[in-house]
Amino acid sequence: MSTLKVGIVGLPNAGKTTLFNALSRAGAQVAPYPFTTVEPNVGVAFVPDERLYKVADLAGCEKRVPATVRFIDVAGLVEGASKGEGLGNLFLSHVRGVDAILHVVRAFEGLGVSHVAGGTNPLRDVELIDTELRLSDLEILEREIEKTKRVAKSGKKEEKAKLEGLMELERIVENETAPAKEVVSRKLLDYLPEAGLLTIKPMMIVLNVGDEFVEGTEEELSVWVEERGIPLVKVNAEVEAELAELEPEEAEEFKSEMGIGEASLETIMRSSYQMLGLITFFSIDSGECKGWSTPEGSTASQAAGRIHSDFEKGFVKAEVVHYHDFTSCGSFALAREKGLLKVEGRDYVVCDGDVIHFKFAPTS
Numbered sequence: 475m476s477t478l479k480v481g482i483v484g485l486p487n488a489g490k491t492t493l494f495n496a497l498s499r500a501g502a503q504v505a506p507y508p509f510t511t512v513e514p515n516v517g518v519a520f521v522p523d524e525r526l527y528k529v530a531d532l533a534g535c536e537k538r539v540p541a542t543v544r545f546i547d548v549a550g551l552v553e554g555a556s557k558g559e560g561l562g563n564l565f566l567s568h569v570r571g572v573d574a575i576l577h578v579v580r581a582f583e584g585l586g587v588s589h590v591a592g593g594t595n596p597l598r599d600v601e602l603i604d605t606e607l608r609l610s611d612l613e614i615l616e617r618e619i620e621k622t623k624r625v626a627k628s629g630k631k632e633e634k635a636k637l638e639g640l641m642e643l644e645r646i647v648e649n650e651t652a653p654a655k656e657v658v659s660r661k662l663l664d665y666l667p668e669a670g671l672l673t674i675k676p677m678m679i680v681l682n683v684g685d686e687f688v689e690g691t692e693e694e695l696s697v698w699v700e701e702r703g704i705p706l707v708k709v710n711a712e713v714e715a716e717l718a719e720l721e722p723e724e725a726e727e728f729k730s731e732m733g734i735g736e737a738s739l740e741t742i743m744r745s746s747y748q749m750l751g752l753i754t755f756f757s758i759d760s761g762e763c764k765g766w767s768t769p770e771g772s773t774a775s776q777a778a779g780r781i782h783s784d785f786e787k788g789f790v791k792a793e794v795v796h797y798h799d800f801t802s803c804g805s806f807a808l809a810r811e812k813g814l815l816k817v818e819g820r821d822y823v824v825c826d827g828d829v830i831h832f833k834f835a836p837t838s
């Protein structure tokens with residue numbers, strides 16, 4: 475099972491890499507000129523989860539490792555990218571393989587930071603990117619339709635069905651304002667071009683307000699996202715990136731001095747997790763308590779594979795205690811005594827919050 479990832483997209487100089495650094499603490503290059511990022515930056519962000527700390531405390535684990543989300547920060551996209559403008563096709567090929575999209579929109583003035591489309595105008599920028607993603611999808615669909623038409627001439631039933639499926643997808647990408655995903659039936663997904671479609675990926679918008687937030691610019695955008703049911707989070711990417719470089723205690727101090735409350739980064743990470751359809755299970759081993767992400771619906775053996783491929787290959791059984799039972803009992807042993815520990819086979823469907831101990835036989 476490959477690791478799911480979120481692609482960070484937006485215009486050049488929107489603050490994509492700044493946000494990426496805040497999320498992943500990766501220290502990637504940030505600069506006030508467009509196209510600073512050429513090769514994608516890949517990094518992971520820890521997903522804050524109170525439950526991990528409770529489980530670790532009860533299990534007496536010193537070491538705690540939260541589950542992670544993988545982010546990929548790509549080159550800025552500009553008008554005409556679908557036709558090769560800017561780093562057009564390169565950008566689009568990097569982002570096509572992601573599983574969800576985090577769209578960064580600039581709402582800060584930033585006089586020393588050029589804006590490729592003119593002044594600060596979040597709604598215009600969002601629409602510009604939205605159009606490019608659609609055009610790029612339509613181009614892929616068109617190519618696929620032409621190819622299928624040629625084959626469908628031979629009269630094969632499956633090819634005709636495929637052609638109809640592709641044409642329906644084309645209609646959806648062209649006309650639907652809501653995230654196209656909502657209107658794409660399961661059956662249609664069978665006809666998705668191999669390259670994938672950007673507009674049907676789950677998306678969230680991050681409005682980078684900065685210190686020089688241009689008041690009022692977000693109102694039209696709020697209406698736009700509401701109409702489409704797209705989540706919107708406001709963040710000051712620059713401050714968050716600076717905070718990410720501090721030690722946790724220092725960061726807390728700074729936050730209370732600055733009056734920074736609700737952590738936008740946490741909201742972004744949680745929303746990203748949701749967009750990817752991930753759930754968390756916990757493991758306790760040799761004084762280490764870890765959170766692991768796995769796609770919703772994963773079986774026990776697939777979840778075991780998230781820890782180590784040997785666990786999946788040599789899977790024997792999973793001892794499972796749900797988080798609520800674990801915290802009420804305080805340990806695996808007590809949960810076992812109370813009959814709250816379940817022994818599950820490889821096809822057991824893992825629940826969010828399961829504390830799992832895998833038994834496996836070594837494979838050679």
Ligand SMILES: Nc1nc2c(ncn2[C@@H]2O[C@H](COP(=O)(O)OP(=O)(O)OP(=O)(O)O)[C@@H](O)[C@H]2O)c(=O)[nH]1
Pocket residue numbers: 484485486487488489490491492493503504505506507508509510511512548549550551582583584587682683684685686710711712713
């Ligand atoms: N004032 C202000 N400047 C910001 C903020 N976020 C980012 N910047 C600055 O904007 C410039 C561009 O930021 P990047 O993170 O490199 O932008 P990017 O979207 O990755 O740009 P490309 O890689 O060129 O597409 C840098 O000089 C940042 O310091 C912010 O919230 N406020």
Ligand SMILES: [Mg+2]
Pocket residue numbers: 490491492503510511547548549550
């Ligand atoms: Mg960048």
